[in-house]
Amino acid sequence: MDERAGVGDVERVPPQDLDAEQATLGAMLLGGDATARIAEVVRPEHFYRDAHHHIFAACLALFNRGEPIDIVSVAAELRAQDRLEGIGGFDYLDRLVRATPYSANVERYAQLVQDKGILRELLFTSQRIAGSCYDPAVTAGEALDKAEGAILALAQSRTSQGFEHVHPIAGRVYEVAEEAYNRGSAISGLSTGYYDLDSMLSGLQRSDLVILAARPSMGKTSLAVCFALNAALRAPERAPVAIFSLEMSKEQLVGGMLCTEARVNLSRWRNGSFEIDDWGRLAESMNGLSRAPLFIDDSASLSPLEMRAKARRLKAEHGGLALVVVDYLQLMRGNTRTDNRVNEISEITRSLKGMAKELEVPVVALSQLSRAVEQRQDKRPMLSDLRESGQIEADADVVMFLYREQYYARHDDDEEGEGPPQDDDEVPQETEVIVAKQRSGPTGTATIGFFRQFKLFVNLERHHYG
Structure with a gap:
């Protein structure tokens, strides 16, 4: 707008390019498809001069x-809006047309x-952010949320994409299929590490x-950690x-990872009753894990x-991102405060889907199930068991449930194996990963x-016991 204003200095003129504004409007006044092309990029408020704002709005x-x-x-x-004289009259419009350097450069x-x-x-x-910091009623967390939201909205407004012809899209999709064929593998995404599931x-x-959902102690955190370890340690891209980790501390999570990789009973890790052979495996596990590109945030x-x-920020600093794991959904809070938890969970799942799309990365979010599962004779979870919101199912591309028959035969109150020591399983317990929804x-x-003792999931068909 036509205001000489800046941050802390009224003599400074805000950023503007009047020549570009005039060239843009001149191209629109010349007709053709210029307006359609420009309208995909520019909004009225992007123009600095009031006159240009009104001319652009009239064209739209x-x-x-x-x-x-x-x-x-x-x-x-403009005359009908009683604004023609205010913008400089017909003569100014004519001047815009004559000043247009080259309409083919209209996108520039x-x-x-x-x-x-x-x-x-x-x-x-x-x-506005600075002003909110002076408001005694605003907490630091609220100010940060508002600041992040405002900056994110600006970033998204600049990077929004329009239509793309099917030809380049088809080429990219074909290349993905060709790469999978050349690898001799049907896996087009990030391997989970489990043949049947892949x-x-x-x-x-x-x-x-x-969405990976299960009742407590079924192993959802353990399986998500196994996904993460496979991606960080064994995937070709690494x-x-x-x-x-909104529930467990970084130390708890990494301690479990070391035991999973070393195949050391987690209860021995906690009480320090290691066997001689454990130390060598733990050292080897420590060495491999220390070099893995794994990053953990345990903020509550x-x-x-x-x-x-x-x-x-992590993706920008390290040049890529293979996987994001969220443990777990119900411990998150919404971007805005609300007394309606169902609406809050709906906002959270929509935002997580937006993050997956923006960062082009799979996001595995763990979720609780309602107690309705326990009331049925067949305790295999269903989509209706997702806790607090049907929107979870709607926003998810994939919904997976864990079910283990032995869980009900030998159930304890241990959440993800965080309870007392237990006997070693000589063979792994069969666990069903139920893919209840897959969009594609x-x-x-x-x-x-x-x-259970290692918090380790394995392939059954190709696993050798003993």
Whole structure:
């Protein structure tokens, strides 16, 4: 807008490019498809001068009504709004047309206008953020949430994508299929490490929100950790893996990882009653884990905005991101405060799906199940058992449940094996991974094995015992 204003200095002029504004409007006044191309990039508020704002809005009004756009029709539209003289009259419109350097560069002019507009909005947003910090009723957490939300909205407004012709998309999809063929594998995503499950899912797909749900002690944290270890230690790319552990501390989680990799009974880890052979395996496990691109955040009660900001920063710092694990969904809080927990969970799952799509990474979010499972004779979970919100099912690309018959035959109150010492299982317990929803693939059940004492899931068909 036509204001000489800045941050802390009224003599400073906010970012603007009047030449680009004039060239953009001149191209629109020349007709053709310029308005359609420009409208994908520029909004009225991106123009610095009030006159340019009104001219652009008049062009858009004509465009939306399907009427031709030229110097005469735009002048008539502005006259009807009693704004023609305010923008400089017909002579100024004529000057814009004559000053247009080359209409073929219209996208470049529009991009310059957008960039300056976003820079101005960033300045004004910074002022609002600074102002909120002086409000005694606003906590630091609330101020940070608002700041992150405002900056994120600006970033997304700049990177929003329009239509893309099917030809380049088809080429990229074909290349993915070709790569899978050349690998001799049907896995197009990140391998889970489990043959039956990979066969059903083709791996964990980029941009997918995967919900892994189970009753307490069924092993959902253990399976998610096994996914993460496989991605960080055994996947060919070895890209960074982010784990948001809202329940367990970093030390608890890494201690469990060491025991899983070393196949050391977790109860012996806690009480220090190691056997001689344990130390060598633990040292080897420690050596491998220390070099793995695994990153853990155990901050309590994170919001989706905070998670997205942290994951985005991790990806930028390390040049990639293979997987994000969230343990678990019901311990998160929404971006906005609400007394309606169902609505809050719905907002959380939508935001997690948005994070998966923005970062192009699979997000595995753990979830609790309602107690309704325990009331049925067949205790295999169903989609209706997802706790607190049907929106979880709607937002998820994949929903998986864990079911283990021996859980009910030998049940204890141990959440993810955090209870008292237990006997070693000589063979793994059969565990069903029920794929109850898959947006782009089949549903069904994969069977894997679970060593409770190691918190380790294994492939059954190719596993050798003893």
